[in-house]
Structure formats: structure tokens, C-alpha cells
Amino acid sequence: MEKTSESGGVDRIHFRRLTIVWRSRRHQEPPSQRKEEGVMKKRGMRIGLTRRFLLLPLCALTLCGGIQGGWAQEYPTKTIELIVPFPPGGSTDLTARVVATHLSKKWGRTISVVNKPGSGGAVGTMAVLRAKNDGYTMLMTVISAQILNPAIESKLPYKWDDPTHIARTNISPLVFIVKADSPWTDLKHVMEDVKKAPEKYKYGTAGLGGPSTFSIGQLLDAAGVDPLKVTRVVLQGGAPTITAVAGGHVDFASQNLCEVISMIEAKKIRGVAVTSPERAKQLPQIPTGRELGYPDYDLIGWNGIAGPSNLPAQVITKWDQGIRDLMHDPKFIEDMERIGAPPSYLGPTDLKNTLEKEYKRAVLFGEKMGLRK
Amino acid sequence: MRGSGCVGMEVLDKLLLGFSVAFTPENLFYCFLGVFMGTLIGVLPGFGPTAGIAILIPASVALPPTTALIMLAGIYYGSMYGGSTTAILINTPGEAASIPTALDGYKMARQGRAGPALGMSAISSFIAGTVSIVGLMLLAPPLASVALAFGPPEYFSLMFVGLTMVVSLSGKSLIKGILAGSFGMMISTVGMDPISGEERFCYGSIQLGAGIDFICVVVGLFAISEILCNAEESLASVFETKLKGLLPSLQDWIDCKWTLVRSSILGFLIGLLPGASASVSAFIAYDVEKKVSSHPEKFGEGAIEGVAAAEGANNAACGGGMVPLLTLGIPPSAPLAILLGALMIHGLRPGPLLFEQNPNFVWGLIASMYIGNAMLLLLNLPLVGFWASLIRIPYHILAPIVLALCFIGAYSVRNNMFDVWIALFFGFIGFFMRKLEFPAAPVVLALVLGPMAENALRQSLTISRGDFSIFLTRPISAALLCLAIVSLLLSIVARWKKHQKAEALIESTSED
């Protein structure tokens, strides 16, 4: 093998040159690393260059780990990963980023948002449930992945109460939308027409299951229409659903408030009702379902913070306290309202009770709408 | 005509306003930072603009909204410039939009023409990018409703047009090409079916349930298998050492002048439509060039028009995609979805009101895109020499580093180790596919377009209650289907001609 000897010769020269560069740079290194060198010298060992190459980064790594992994201090002592089980850009992701930014500032520790999308949130949720329950891997929860999917999918590897639910951060109401030039201006009209000939109409939902499917189902059921008789067109997400309504490809849909505002302002779609108990600040002209006599049109999306099961009490308190404090921070409230996620706090026990009710209702409607598998 | 003159003046006024916003030192600096980061992110295989923008959103929160968005948008279109670099140099398209670039660009690099390929991709990116900003500026409000006219039937027909390109991407054997495309379709069905919620081919694994991401497949089929194949030959001689020129020659320019016009317009128009805008437009532009070219047989063997078409179209699609984003708040692609999120974090709500209430922002952003594109050209042309000299690094050193980069890229797509194993698996599959002369591009094409085509088909038939005529009774859809058939016929005729030429060639060269 001629090649070997040739390249061997070449690399030796390269190696020498680089060594010199490296040596001269070593003198500028921070004191902590120079101390390392000192320790090595004290041992009276002449460590070969190669071995030093190997050792230095290793030492640096261990040092970092050692410092960060100290146990004397109060939680959190190192970077926390906040897992978002969806791709970046969605409402859950944005919420996580706002919460992470504000809490990082408060705690003086980085909270990194890590997106682990897939299987409607199951991949990210499972990643958290499998992680160590030390509070350094947390989950940004959302109604669909945590409540609605477990209610209809018997095969999911987790149950709704497997994660330790700590606090709710915000709610996101849904808006019932129709095409801008449709004759419908009132939810009552819509329901009357649909009741007369349910087969004639189509509604769009962002994916199967999720609040956009459930809220329509609950509304139709309350209006005395069999939800199975109206054609359900499952679209790939929020934006395609809203476009389909605006383009007249489906007749109505129920979508997140923050997603529909632009198109309502562009006069491409019309909002008919909103699910929140009070009218939404951003769209005050749209009445609530309760006002219109449809109190069952009240499904509200939410986000929250959770961790793996059996989370230490210290971690739960820290996060709960952190979120509760944020609720009084005007900057946080402003940031959350900008992304269309008005803050709304619920503590560990209240949240769990609410979720249990929500879950039971979802199981019921999942069966009514033929979603349960 | 008077009316249009007034509109023209009005646009000019607004553009001047925009430039006055964009030309502040701070905005210029962040614009540069954005396009620079974008180029870097585009160069790293697997690491796309989606992740890049997401990472920089927190850092941008501290900036004023216009500045922040100028930077983040810079990352987006900057990454389209960078994406071609690895596609050309090491046959590793950073994203689906750069696959057509790799088809010809990598061949050019191996012929010692990496410089012209890189130069042409920067120049065509610049020209098409600028054309699409002009389009965005002049046509944004009227074009906004185009996106709404596209319902599921129209999408199905559009995707069908895209899928007919399998024929022209097939290489030597049509059977193998279609088999590769079908394989891509089969892979695309793995995971949770979005319409019925049923799990397909996942056998209880939630990792498989999440589906197979095409970036991992691209990394495997193109990059890893490329290195495995090269390992067979003497690795040192992968690239001819001699670099023939760093910039496109006059002949290259003459070859590409109409390509640039066509791909700019096509890219912009396809970019308007929500869906896989950049990648679909790159594939379609490549296919169109191949069809109108006087020497289609050179495509896939190092035709510079192929590089110009693909790179032009994917950059033009960036400008096109901004139209529905800014006017309606509809993001046509994943990176734009994050840009929408960034807009919202900064309290800017897209829509017609944005143009009225925040003209400084809208026109500042548009003006910054002109500036950013010019910066990218100035940044990328000098870099051509640097990138081209990278392939002079001994392949024995370059290859392991590229493999390590591939792993990082595959991991970064969904922060999931499973994706690394997927990439590795497809690396081995790709090796055998190459050895048996199955083309890799149709697999990825079908993987990207397949899910959209399938969903659109089932949604359309749900709307029509099982009536297939819905595709023919709606004018846009019918027109697209006609186009698909014409395209299919043209490709088959082209193949037949090429086949004859090739046979003649074999006969004439069989003596030696």
C-alpha cells in the first residue's frame, strides 16, 4: 500500500504545524484549564501530546457536568428541557417559548424548548414519561395530546393521568367560522339549517379528534343533530381548515381563535360564535355560545406544564409557584395575549379535577361521534 | 392605464418608505446576520430553515419587531442559497427543494465544474429571488385569493402533476423509476393516517407511528449511500482535482437565460400555494426545463440549466410564499409557519390590516428582502472558491465528517434518535438501489408529494361523496389534470427519443 506511507508522511508535517499553533494558543486559556495542567504536572507525568488532546476535552466535559450536577443548591441547578410534542411554529410551541423565556429570566437557568413531534403528540409525551423524574425534562401539555387523544385511542401507550400535571398556563378559545359571504350570520340559523338536512352539509376539522372535532360534535349533539350524519372532512391542520372554509370547500368549522383572527379581518371568513365563557378581547363582536343559547359549545383548548410521573414535590412547587407568579407579570400577560393565548392559571389539584371531567366527557363524545377505537 | 400608473407610483412611494426603514444601520446589520445564518444553516445537511428560525426566535424577542422579522426572514431565504452548496459538492441535498439541484450539480462537481455550478446557483437564486419580491410587492393583495381557490380537488390534481415527474426522473429504466416512486409512496403511508387516525405499518411502535420524515430519507438515500458507493472505488479519486473556472462562462449564461425567466415565474406562482411549495416548484421547474431543452439527454449528466432551474424556482417560491403569509396569515410551508409564529410573538398579525396599519413593517420587510438577496449574492460569490476548494480536502477526511454531519442533521429534524437509525437504514437501502440502478429521486418525490396527494384524494372524495368526477368538473383541477397528461406524454416521448439516441450512441462507440 503505497498510499499509506505517502499520506503518513504528509500528515506528520501537518501535525507538527498544528501542534505549534495549539501550543501557542494554550497560554491564553482561562485559568481553570491552566489549573488542570498544573495538576497534571504535579503528578510528575509527562503526558504525551496525544493523550493531552484526549484528556483536555474530557476533563472540560466532566468539569461542566460536575459543576452543573451539584446537589447542594435548590432546583433548578442546570438547563431544563421543556419538550413540546409538536413541530415548531404552532400555538403550543409558541406558548412554550414564551413561558420558557420568562421563567428562564426569573430562575436564572436556561429552559430550552425542544420539539419532539409525531403521532399527535405521543412521541414527545412518551419521551417525557420515559425521562428521569428529576424535573429537568418537562412537558408542555395541550388538550388534544393529553386528554382528547387518550380518550379515543385505546392503543396509546400513555393514559391521561400518567404525566404529573402541574399547572395550566393559558386557554385558547375556539371560534365557529363560516364563509364570509355565506347567508349565515347567527349560530341558530346554522343549526336550524343543519337540522333540516344534515346530509347536505360538510364541516372541516384540523386532523381527527382534537378540539376542532370535539367542539363541533358537542354543538351538533346539543342542537339535536346526529354528528355522524353531517359529513366530516378531515384536513391536515388549522391553516388548511380555515382556507377550506374561506374557499367554500367545506361549510363550517371550529378553530382556534388565534388562527382565525387574520382571516376574519381579511373578510374571508365570518366568526359566528366563540367557546369562551366571556367574549374574547380580540374579537369582541362575536357572541359566546352561552349567549346564543348553546351552552354546550364551550370546549376550550388549553396548555399547561407537566412532568414525568412521581415528580418530586420540590419540583412541583417550584413550577406551580413560577407559573402562578407569572400570572401577575404584565409583560408575560402581554406576550401571551400577542400570540393569542390568554393566560389562565389552574393549580395542580384544580387542574387534575378539571381534566378528569374533561376526559370523561371526551370519552362520551368520542363514542357518540364514532371516534373511539 | 392611468389607474395602473397611479398604482405604480403608489408602490414606488411605499417601496421608498420601505428602503428608508431597511437602510438603518441596525436593520442592515440584522439583515446581514440573518442571511449569513441562513446560508450556514442551509449548508449544513438536514438542518433546515425550520429549525434555524425556531432557534433564533427567542434571541429575536429582544429586538424591535421589524428588525427581528428582517433577520428571521433572512434566515429563511438565505437557507435556500446555502442548501444548494452541499447538494452540489457532496450530493447531500439539505432539503427536498435542493434534490433537483443535486441531480446535475453534483455531476458538474465531479466533472470539475463545481465553481460554475455554485456560481450559477447563487446567481439564479438572486435573480429569481428578486423577481419574486417584485411579484410579492405588486401582486400580493390580488393574488391572495388564489390560495383560497385551491381546495382538496385542486391540490390532488397539482400533486398529480408533480407525481408524473417520476417518469422524467427515472433514469435508464422506467420500470425501476416507477418502482422507486411506488416505494416512496409506500413509505409515506407508514405511520398514523391523518384522516382515519388508523395506524398503518407501525406494529405498535409510536416512533413508526410518527411517520418517516423525508429529510432522514434524503440524508440516507443521497449522502450516506453516496459515501458507501464511493468507498468502493479508490476514495481519493472521487473528484477530478482540476477546477475548471470558478464562475459560469458566457456559454453557461446563454444556456440559462430563458431558464432563469421561466423558473422565476413558475417558482413564484407555485410558491403561492400552500403545500410543499419550494420543493414542488423546484421539481416542476426542473422538469419543464428538461422538456423545453434542445438537449434533454444532458439533464442528469451535468446540465447547468438543471441547477439554474431548480435553484431559481426554490428561491422564487420563497417570495411567492410570503404572499399568503402576509396577506391572509396562511403559511404555505413549515418554515413560514414558524415565521408566522414569530410575527405573532412580536404582536404583528398578518392580514390586509397589516398592510394598512403597519406599512413601515411590511414595506421595510419587503425592501430588506431586496437588500438581503443582494447581500447573499455578494456573500455567496466569493464563497464559491472557498466551497469549491473544500472538495480538495482528501475524501478520506471529508467523508467521515460528512457522515457525522448527516447524523446530526437527521437527529435535528425531530430531536429524535430514531430518525438517525432511519437515515442509516435508508443509507444501506440507497447503496443497493444505486448498485442496481434504481433512481433515488423518485422515492423522495413520492415521499414528499404522496401524503398530500393521498389526503387530497380522500378529502375530495369525502366532499363529493365518492364521486370521482369532482376532479373534472372543477376548472382549475381539470386544467391541472390535462397538464399532467400532457407532461406525461411529453416525458414518454422524450424517453423514447433518448432511448433511440442512446442506442445509436452505443452502436457507434461499441468498437472501442
Add this chain to the structure above:
Amino acid sequence: MLVQGGTSKGFPMKNANIIGASVVFVFSLLSVIAVKGMSIFESGIPGPGFVPLAFGLLMLILSIALLVQSVMTPSANARVSFVKRGSGLRDICMISASLIVYAGCIHLFGYSMATLLFLFALLKLVGNYGYRFSLMVSFIATIVLYGIFQYGLGMIFPEPYLFPFS
């Protein structure tokens, strides 16, 4: 085009083609069988099984055609070998094995250590460079890669299973 072996040494291309076509055939057969249980049509509308079945059948038909084609093709170019024996094959096996070990090591040691080991192994074993040179290049490359991604782009690498540093 890549395959220009030339000698009768190695695996004949014709056999490789036949085996390849058979593998595709078996794959498509298996996928058509796997579609069983998914609904093809639900009240006139294509269900989840529609597309997999359609393309599975297409693949099945085409693979039979390919099989016939590769059997019928005269073995005139049979001298072209599928994989060259010798150092090429050795390198391919070496790289494949290191890739698998690399992916496994990431689970165990985390990215930085695994990348270091992987680069070192390839430079030493496939590149035939000296110990010191391989070590140095792999160190520099690892640190640069780690620096760009971890600090420049804020990416979070998977946590090592054995030594959870941080």
C-alpha cells in the same frame, strides 16, 4: 455507470439484478399482505388501505416485469460485477459497521464521545492515516461540530445513557 468492474472476479451483475428484483417482489408481496385489515373503501370513499394497496399491487406487477426482464436479458454484460472484491468491499463493510456502532454509541456515550470515536475509527481504519493524525483531526472536527451545533445553533444533543454529563 459506477459499476465498471471489468473482470470476472466478483458477483455478476445479472445475478444481482435477479436477486434485486426478487427482493422487490417479496417486499411488495409482503406489503400487499400487510394491507389486510385496513379498509380499502369506506362507503365509496377510499379508506386508509386504498393507497398502500394500489401502490403495493403496482409494485407487485412491476417487480414481476422486472424479474422477467432481468432473467431474459442476455448475460452479455455479465462481466460487470456488482461489488468489487478487495479493498473496496472491505472499506464498505468497515464504514457500514462503524456507522452502526456510531449510532449505537450515541445512545451510550452521547454525541461528542461517539463522534470522536467514529471519526477516529474511520480515519485510522479506512483512511489509513497515522494514530496521531487521526486523533487530531477527529478531535478538531468533533469540537468544531459540537461548537457549531451546541453553542452556535443551540441544539440539544441526546443524553448519554452511560455517563449523563449534564
